[in-house]
Amino acid sequence: MRVEGKGLINRGHPVSFTFDGMRYEGYEGDTLASALLANDVRLVARSFKYHRPRGILTAGSEEPNALVTVGRGARQEPNVRATVQEIYHGLEARSQNRWPNLTWDALQVNDLAAPFFGAGFYYKTFMWPKAFWEKVYEPAIRRAAGLGALSGENNADSYEKAYAFCDLLVIGAGPTGLMAALVAGRAGADVILADEDASLGGRLLAETHEVDGMPGAEWVREVLEELGEMPNVRLMPRTTVTGAHDGGTFGALERVAHHTIGRAGTPLECFWRIVAKRSILAAGALERxxxxxxxxxxxxxxxxxxxxxxxxxxxxxxxxxxxxxxxxxxxxxxxxxxxxxxxxxxxxxxxxxxxxxxxxxxxxxxxxxxxxxxxxxxxxxxxxxxxxxxxxxxxxxxxxGWNPTVHMTCHMGGRPVWNQDLEAFVPAEGAIPGMRAAGACNGVFSTAGCLRAGAEAAAEALDALGVAGGAVELPAAEDDPYRIAPLWAVPGKGRAWLDFQNDVTVKDVKQAAVENFRSVEHMKRYTTQGMATDQGKNSNVAALAILADVTGRAIPETGTTTFRPPYVPVSIAAMGAGSQGKGFAPQRFTTSHKASVERGAPMIEAGLWYRPSYFPVSGETTWRQSCDREVNMVRESVGVCDVSTLGKIDIQGKDAAEFLDFVYTNTFSTLKVGRCRYGLMLREDGFVMDDGTTARLSETHYVMTTTTAAAGEVMRHLEFVHQGLRPDLDVNFISVTEQWAQFAVAGPKSRELLDELLDEPLSEGDWPFMACGAVEVAGVKGRLFRISFSGEHAYELAVPARYGDSLFRLLMARAEEKGGGPYGMEALNVLRIEKGFITHAEIHGRTTAFDVGLEKMVSGKKDCIGKTMSERPGLFGDDREQLVGLKPVGPVKQLAAGAHLFNEKEEAVRVNDQGYVTSVAFSPTLGHMLGMGFLKNGRARHGETIRMVDHLRGLETYCEVIDPVAFDPEGGRVRG
Amino acid sequence: MRITCPICGERDRREFYYKSAAVALERPDPEAGDGVWNDYLHLRENPAGVTRELWYHETGCSAWLVVTRNTVSHEILDAVLASEARA
The missing domain is CATH 3.50.50.60 (FAD/NAD(P)-binding domain)
Structure with missing residues (x-):
């Protein structure tokens, strides 16, 4: 019932809400709990296990009983503590874990059966038959015992994450926190004052204490006014600091819009990461x-x-x-x-x-x-x-009695210490570097004591920060002593509840001890004491005391109870804010993206990049039709493909050549200016890391290309080799992947196309295979490389990225005039498989230069990363699985990547494994499927028939082992 | 966790990429023999206490750092440039 003349609620502002469909009225400033109590609603929930009728136990976030579901449909939020939910017009709350309703709950029979449901009941009962656990027992138990349910729909609310930095983080805005913030704020320190309540003030709002000769709430108002005017102080109400982490980092959950119905444009919650040079824990105490x-x-x-x-x-x-x-x-x-x-x-x-x-x-x-x-x-x-x-x-x-809120001090492994006078645990000193626990959470329970502790903690923090602080006069307040005589459980029969949320009784704890679960960690797990979402805030110490009593030990000897983050439940949605949908991973688009999409090209992901799969033209109904056409186009006329996603690293310096000789297996110091060379890079353990072509633009200037997939890894590797192993070398490099748009122009008519496109035609004889140099396109300075990933006479033309879109459109148009056009990833893949060119499907981290047939590229004349280890026994020889080509010869003409290879007459089981398939494609050029794979001693087995089995897809066929280069093995086309 | 990059100052650990123990800086001579190379590549101490590790300031200045860290307390004791740490 409401009491006249009391309270800080706004009686001029009534608010109506519903609970279990009934309409009630409260006032602005009410929580759901206070408004329900004002309306004489006492029964608000059913307990977790026994479905006992439950009411509101507390007035804060530690509430174990009064959990409700707020909202409907996709916005439904289960397990909201009624004690922290502020009411607003239209708030819809429902009780949980009951059927058909709260006053008549069918599963209250569980309570009658309670003698069977004690500690360890599940462990002992649902043992047999074993198979029943997953299918029968667990689902039934889960239905019966439970909290609120999720809606099953996609969460319609938005969430945010944010970062903050400060000199001093004050956790809790009771008398201690307010005083600390005031002292530090006046001294000019950058202060954040966070409190989980909507109104700052802590117990001063809940007590009738006077501070500085005025009602506590009035003093709070004055202090907040002063703090609010300080530009160096940030007040964060409705923000629960949930965890203390390494390096002065704190997690904090701000309930941004839980107290409103209008959520448009406002996130429901925001998860903060606050980095503070110093912190003061002023989290108060919780009553037992x-x-x-x-x-x-x-x-x-x-x-x-x-x-x-x-x-x-x-x-x-x-x-x-x-x-x-x-x-x-x-x-x-x-x-x-x-x-x-x-x-x-x-x-x-x-x-x-x-x-x-x-x-x-x-x-x-x-x-x-x-x-x-x-x-x-x-x-x-x-x-x-x-x-x-x-x-x-x-x-x-x-x-x-009262338990200091020591939780945060346990988050980095600190163990609270028992204080005999208080009959409670207090924080261990220095448990969190840079943090000082002060006030009630440190065992100081009087108002005057808290004000003093807050001021002292702030002075200490200022000192550590090197900020000069003036003397502050402490306001007068009650300084009553705290007198307590321990009483954990009243002796007697029946069930006495310890953990209200998990339905654990004194009997259960005693039973655990009888069954020899005497360690507090064992007792806890056996009874589930303290393992509900309130983490035993209301019950852990009492349970420990009872365990101590039963086992004839003192409390400190029995153990401590420690806590992990988060202090209150944090929704996954808040912690993962921004990472849903497109926020899950960054998207990288090439300059030709728009033109490709306009052409109807389906875009596929290549790492973070999006690349066109193929470019359909009218009449084509399957990807294969488009792909085959595009392959033929490149082989017969000219194709255009965006290859900008390959990593491009600009390398310059006096020692650039020596550096490249060290990171590549082959030699780049001998490369002529104006030429490119294919390079192979190993990891230090001798396995292949990456490959690509590197061009020498001048004596001291190279441009390296990496594969799309390994661009980041190679960059990291180069930096490591330079800074960590060869800092003596005068070389610098930078990624220019996004600075240059680069297009492959491939096919017999590529030369003709370029001659017409470039400002000056390519001079005869100056552009042999693997040449490179400067060119101009419509006055734009670009670079041209005569390199080929298709086996055709081909070039790659690079221009500054801002010209990429227009150049791509121009290239497409010119190619189409010649009977060519753009080609996508599918065709690119077919072209390279026909030529036996490797990608990361082949250099997947377990293959060596020998395996892929490139052992001759490991120069014997110099050292390089990975060389020593590539020569160790086992990394070369007949036992190795070596790169081969595969061609179906049986009645089944299908090949599958991932399939394994077996000898013709042997059973397709692991011990007989001869190798595996890495890449497959239908070759329109050759008219059958082609595969690449690794086969034991494969290079010596060309011409053999081998059995391919794909157990996953249920596919089996016979293949002929062939040379990986299935098309134009002499390479005449690329040089022509 | 926060790492003080000698170039950029104190930064969140998510800006950094972890590689391995700083042993990776002591690359043996190519002719040092299998045992030495095996040690260098594969064998690592796993102390409960102070370690020297390589971290790369990937989303910062691209500097490789040798970070001295206590694996028990997670305390970062020191961070120096790898290019200057070998001496």
Whole structure:
């Protein structure tokens, strides 16, 4: 119910929303949880395993129970914690894990069967028959036990990722964080203050404490106003810092638009990577429930949450409240409720020496040992020296003490340390380099203590940053001591809940210990304690304490409980923001892309590049028709193909020649200026890395081409060889792949075409095969290389990339006049297979120069990368699988890349493997299929018949082993 | 993880490409023999502690760096240019 005169909500601004189809009203500033409580809705969920009725336990992101589904269809968001979901007009929320509805859930029978469902139930029960696990047991268990469901549709929301840098990151904007940000901000440091709440202020918004003589919330407002005016301070509300990582890097999730319905143009969430020179963890503390029989009934909440609902949201979760505590902070709940005019039936304090509390009966040394009620709390049973008493109540505020929020300090392997006075873990010092834990998360629980700690932490950070900070006067605030006597579980029969989210009870932990799962890591996995999405924020310490008790050990000896990132669940969509669809990988387009698409060419991916597959003309209905035509065109007239995607590396310097001699197996220092040479590059282990032609433009200037696939790898390799192995060489290189558009002009009529196209015709005799030099096209300075990947008389013409589009169109038009035209990747592939030219299908990382028949290219006169190792035994000889050509000779005329080769009479099994097929194509020139592959001792086996078996495609045929160069083996055409 | 490139300053590790232990800089003489070459190419220490590694500032200045890193704490202790690290 709403309490008049309380809360920071905007009562002038009502907001309507629905929960399970019912319309409710709340106010601006409400969370779904506070608005539901204001409307006396207590039952909001069913538990994970037993389908027990559950209500709201907490008022923050640690909420284990109140998980709901927000939105519909593609925008459906499951497992939203009602305690962090702000309400807005039109918010649609639904409960989860129930059928047919929340008040009558068919699977509540699980709760009756609970005696069978204890720790280890699944492990013990679903053992037999083994095959049943995947098909029967697991699907059934998954249906029964669960959280919310995904819609199954594509996520319609957009997400972003962003980066930020700062001197000081302050995590948490309670009294500690605000004070720290204020001190650092005033000193001029670049500060980011992040807090997961929509309103900054932390517990100051949830308590009635005064700071600096004014209400806490008022002091918060003033501080935020001052911080807001500082250009060096960034405030990041609704931003949960989720993880601390290496090098001062933090992950943070900003809930950008979860509080609005209008999401157009706004991302739903943004995942931040924040790099901070220093950080202050001011994450506060989380209150612990107490384990007692039926302590999970809706209406039983943490005492701090009850105060938060009252003081911040003006809501009392009950009309007749009781408080159960083992420490002083619980008394505040009773006091605040009484001050607000809410009836408090009793304050049960487990400590015999508990203080009094004006206006309420304090039952000292008493404990709550059971609760009653159907779908919500109606009564509690109190046990004291005088026996057991039942008391009517509709809300129990319980406090088992406070756990400092040490989570972030565990993210890099730090283990929290046990503090006996606080009965809680506190952060290990220096667990995260550059981070200081301060305030409640460091075990300081008074407001004054937090303000002081924040100021001190900021001063320390400023000191480390070398920023001078002035003295800051600390505002006055309460400095009450924190007094606690441990109470983890109230003894008694029945089930007392520890982990509300995973339905783990005190009994389960004890059972684990009995079955010898005594290590905390074992207990955890056996019972699933702390393994739900709340990571045991509410339960881990209590479970550890119970394990310690059962095993007769002290808590520190039993172990610690550590946490991993993320602090709260982060959607995959947020972490992968921008990487969906076209954002998955960059797209690289050549200058001829537009003209190719205009011609109807299907574009295929070649690494990140997009290249035309073929250029269909009217009447062609299959790719093969286009491809065959294009091959014939190149063989008979002239074809044009964009080859700009090949890596181009400009190499210059006095020692360029010596450098190339070292990275290539063959010699480039002897190459004449104005000539190109095919080069082979090895890895240091002796296997082939890449191949390509390199042109010498002057004594000290080369242009290397690499394959499209290995362009990046070769660049990296060259830089390594130069910087790492031969820094003495005077050579520089840079990738010019994108600076030059380069087109192959191939075929018997290529010369004729170029003579007509170039500003000056090619002089007779000056352009033999492998010549290169400068040319001009319509006044544009270009480069011409007489090289060929088709086996035809061919050239590659390069111009600065900005002329690529117009040159490609011009080349196509000129080629078409001669009966030629553009050709795509399919034809390019056929042309090279006919000629036995290798690509990365052949030099795939496991083949040597010997294997591909190029061992003579490894110069004996000099050292080069990979030479020594290429000579080791096993990398050459008859046992090696060697490059061969294949031609089908049986009744089946089909070949398949990836198929394996076997001797004619042998069974097609692994031990008989003779080799494999790497590339296949139908050769329109020769009129049959052609293959390239590797065959044991293949060069000596030309003419043999071999069996090809493709187990995957169910294909089998016989092939003749032939020379890899199936067409024009003398090479007359290329030189002609 | 952040690496301080001697040329570009402190950068996110995603700008860098990792190659191997810095041993790769000590290329043996071609005639050093199989054992030495086998060591150089294939055998690596795998310490829990300080290592020297080669990183390439691929999306930055293209410098190869020798990065001294603690594999336990992930702390980057030093980063120098590979071209100057051999001496």
């Amino acid at each position: 429930p107490v384990a007692f029989r039926n302590n999970d009934r809706p209406g039983i909440m943490t005492a701090g949450a009850v105060r938060a609902y009252l003081n911040r949201w003006g809501v009392s979760p009950g009309k007749m409240v009781t408080v159960f505590t083992n420490n002083d902070s619980g008394h505040r709940t009773a006091r605040d409720l009484l001050d607000a005019g809410v009836h408090v039936a009793a304050l049960i304090d487990s400590r015999h020496d508990a203080p009094d509390c004006a206006g309420v009966r304090v039952l000292k040394g008493a404990q709550v040992c059971d609760s009653g009620g159907r779908l919500g709390l109606e009564s509690i049973t109190i046990r004291s020296v005088s026996g057991e008493d039942k008391l009517q109540t509709d809300c129990l505020a319980m406090s088992g």
